[in-house]
Amino acid sequence: MLLRIATRGSPLALWQANHVAELLRAHEPELRVEFVQIQTAGDRVRDVPLGQIGGEGVFTKAIQDAVLEGRAELAVHSLKDLPTFTALGLVLAAVPPRGPFGDALISKSGHRLADLRQGAVVATSSIRRRAQLLHRRPDLSVIDMRGNVETRLRKLEDDAILAAIVLAQAGLERLALAGKITEILDVSWMLPAVGQGAIGVECRHDDNGTLELLARIDDPLTHAAVAAERAFLRVLGGGCQMPIGALARCEDGHMHLRGVVLTPSGDWRVEGSLAGESAKAVAIGEDLAAALLTKGAREKLQS
Numbered sequence: 209m210l211l212r213i214a215t216r217g218s219p220l221a222l223w224q225a226n227h228v229a230e231l232l233r234a235h236e237p238e239l240r241v242e243f244v245q246i247q248t249a250g251d252r253v254r255d256v257p258l259g260q261i262g263g264e265g266v267f268t269k270a271i272q273d274a275v276l277e278g279r280a281e282l283a284v285h286s287l288k289d290l291p292t293f294t295a296l297g298l299v300l301a302a303v304p305p306r307g308p309f310g311d312a313l314i315s316k317s318g319h320r321l322a323d324l325r326q327g328a329v330v331a332t333s334s335i336r337r338r339a340q341l342l343h344r345r346p347d348l349s350v351i352d353m354r355g356n357v358e359t360r361l362r363k364l365e366d367d368a369i370l371a372a373i374v375l376a377q378a379g380l381e382r383l384a385l386a387g388k389i390t391e392i393l394d395v396s397w398m399l400p401a402v403g404q405g406a407i408g409v410e411c412r413h414d415d416n417g418t419l420e421l422l423a424r425i426d427d428p429l430t431h432a433a434v435a436a437e438r439a440f441l442r443v444l445g446g447g448c449q450m451p452i453g454a455l456a457r458c459e460d461g462h463m464h465l466r467g468v469v470l471t472p473s474g475d476w477r478v479e480g481s482l483a484g485e486s487a488k489a490v491a492i493g494e495d496l497a498a499a500l501l502t503k504g505a506r507e508k509l510q511s
Contacts, residue, residue, distance in 0.1 A: 210240045211418070214271045214280035217245040218356045223382045224407050225284045231304055231425040244280045246271045265291050272298055275411060281418045282411040287403030287434055288376075292442035295410075302409040302422035303431040307378040309405035309455060311337060311398050313391040314380075315372035316364060320391045321345065328371035331360070335472055337374050339451035340398050342474030357383055378405040399453030399468045399479070402437040406430055429458040432489040436465050439493030444469065444501065444509060456493075458486045467496050469505040478503045 211232070215225035222243070229241040248270045265272075267289040274280045276297050287303065294300060313321050313330075321344070324330070331353035332338055338350045353360055357379050364373050374393070380386050409425075411418040433456035440454045451470040456463055463486045468479035480503070482496040 209236065209238065210242060211282065211421075212242045212244050212280040214244045214246055214274040214283045216248060216267065216271065220357055220379050220383060221284070221286070224286065227382075228282075228284050228302075228304065228407065228409055228425070232421060235424045236421065244274055246274055269295075272410065281415065282409055282422065285408045285410070287406040287408035288401040290403065290408050290410075292402075292438045297412060298410045299413045299419070300408055301411045301419055302426040303434055304407055304409075304425050305427040306430040306433070307405040307407075308381055309400045310377040310392045310395060311400060311404075312375055312377040312380055312389045313372055313393055314361070314364060314375065314388050315390045316370065318390055319372075321372075321393065324348070324371055329369050330372045330374065331363070331370055332374045334374075334401065336401055336451050336453050336470075337398070339470035339472050339474040339477075340453065340468075341374070343470060343477050344397055344474075346474065357385065361385070361388060376400075376404060395455060399455055399466060402441045402452070402454050403434045406434050408434075429486070432456075432463065432486045433458050436463060436489040436493040437467075439490040440465065440467050440497045441493075443494050443497035444505065450509065454493075456489070461486050463489060463492055465492050465496055467500060469500055469508065471508055476504075476508060478505055478508075 213225050215221050225243055233239050248267045268285050271283045272295045275283045326347045327349055329349045329351060330341060331351050333352060333354050341348060341350050353363060353373060357375060360373055364370050377392055380389060409422055411422060436456040437454040441452055444452055451472050454467040456465040464483045466481045468477060470477045478500055480496055480499050482492050484492045
């Protein structure tokens with residue numbers, strides 16, 4: 209059996225695609241895999257902030273199109289990049305066990321965030337990270353930085369002005385770069401992006417053979433957790449380029465979800481939490497979002 213996997217061509221994306229292939233081969237040892245590398249809008253345009261490229265799906269739409277057009281059977285995404293509304297004709301068929309979900313500080317001096325000098329320049333591509341950094345340390349100068357993991361690490365070394373960068377912990381660990389990490393930022397104040405650390409696998413909704421195969425690598429606890437987080441984001445009306453964070457954890461049929469909304473400058477922040485049965489993951493996410501909307505998030509997001 210040949211399975212074509214659509215993926216971006218970055219080292220991290222290829223790691224994720226290979227990881228999915230390995231999980232599938234554990235159930236189907238004779239499975240043959242072919243990677244269909246796709247250049248997305250986010251890959252082509254690297255000199256402007258993500259929010260200026262054209263909305264959601266900048267790292268996913270072209271990959272989804274490859275599946276819808278029959279050039280691949282499945283698409284592998286970093287789940288945090290995947291819009292909360294499923295593309296017509298596709299289904300999120302599998303979410304394997306989640307990796308690390310934290311945000312990692314890498315500082316040139318080896319100083320932790322609290323010890324960086326006043327006014328230090330810190331780079332990130334994420335408006336969510338920017339807002340939470342500025343809420344924590346309003347004295348910092350937080351600038352935009354695009355590029356894959358290796359490119360950003362190189363920019364940190366080469367740029368005399370930069371003091372530190374912030375990247376996803378999962379990407380660094382998956383690329384065997386965990387040794388570069390200075391500090392994992394405390395999740396009590398730096399909530400991750402929706403779906404951060406998780407991999408999403410999509411296929412056509414009527415491809416029964418692929419659906420059956422992907423069901424074998426789906427992790428119900430991770431799938432429930434990201435379903436709650438994605439429902440939270442969907443109700444808020446925000447995408448991956450909004451200053452919104454969330455983290456759900458499941459254990460023994462019980463779920464606890466935390467969520468936060470900020471202004472891009474970090475000068476305003478509202479957060480909340482909600483718990484319930486894991487089976488009601490979507491409702492938990494929707495209800496927490498509704499609660500934050502009544503606390504002022506609606507007006508801030510609209511503005």
